[in-house]
Amino acid sequence: MNQYKTEHVWSMNYLSEQFKKEIVQRITKNLLDIQILRLIQTQPMWGYKIKKQAETKFGVRLRHGALYPLLNKMEKDGLLTSRKESKGGRVRKVYTITSKSEECLEAYRSVLREQMKNSDVE
Amino acid sequence: MNQYKTEHVWSMNYLSEQFKKEIVQRITKNLLDIQILRLIQTQPMWGYKIKKQAETKFGVRLRHGALYPLLNKMEKDGLLTSRKESKGGRVRKVYTITSKSEECLEAYRSVLREQMKNSDVE
DNA sequence: CAAGATATGTCTGAAAGAGGACATATTGTA
DNA sequence: TACAATATGTCCTCTTTCAGACATATCTTG
Secondary structure, X not given: OXXXXXXXXXXXXXXHHHHHHHHHHHHHHHOHHHXXXXXXXXXXEEHHHHHHHHHHHHOOOOOHHHHHHHHHHHHHOOOEEEEEEEEOXXXXXXXXXXXXXXXXXXXXXXXXXXXXXXXXXX | OHHHOOHHHHHHHHHHHHHHHHHHHHHHXXXXXXXXXXXXXXXXXXXXXXXXHHHHHHOOXXXXXXXXXXXXXXXXXXXXXXXXXXXXXEEEEEEEEOHHHHHHHHHHHHHXXXXXXXXXXX
């Protein structure tokens, strides 16, 4: 851990990490649907797994009381399709992304690219 | 405008543009402080100009009743410094970014880079 | 067998946020 | 001389959002 050698450098990195953490949390909170799509894009997933993944990956508490209604809404809006899978007697609702959500993700990446460059003011 | 030749292609691009517009609006709304920093980073700016710039660039209505308290809060938090400039008898509060806000912007770019790649699920 | 984890759902009171009004002053323009 | 634009600020009400409770059922592990 070379970058933590001096207190000065430590505090600089610590502040940056704090900023990053906060930004990730705000993005996860406000662009939750897109984060869900990003997770499901890599592999089909059910609500409970999405919750666990988001919590470990994004460091945000994701309440199932908010997640499940959102997943149902996204399916209604054509951003997800689901199939029921039985693991024993326990039923999982496995979600897969759609062509519409792929367009949404492409639009998101496009916005990210724009956000990367410094907006040139006249 | 070659890409708008057929209705099919038109509707595809239209949907993507709709997604983009919506995402930009949501980011501007929820990460307004960072968007303000992005604007001021290019050149020092006062509230009224920030409002006009954000409205034309991001396509979002920005109420001054929300903007001015936020700018004051950001200055209090050390993310902005201001100096008063008189243009005739009219006083402008010109804001400049700080080292702290530069760190914040760097953290933001770091998050953007992470968001670009597909999160690899185990 | 009991407790914790998995799995999905609804609902409500409280907190946060947004929209628009209220407030004031100057400058440019028709 | 009005009216629109520039410029900055506060405040209140309405709406949206959110955290946590309520609800149910199965599976796993000690």
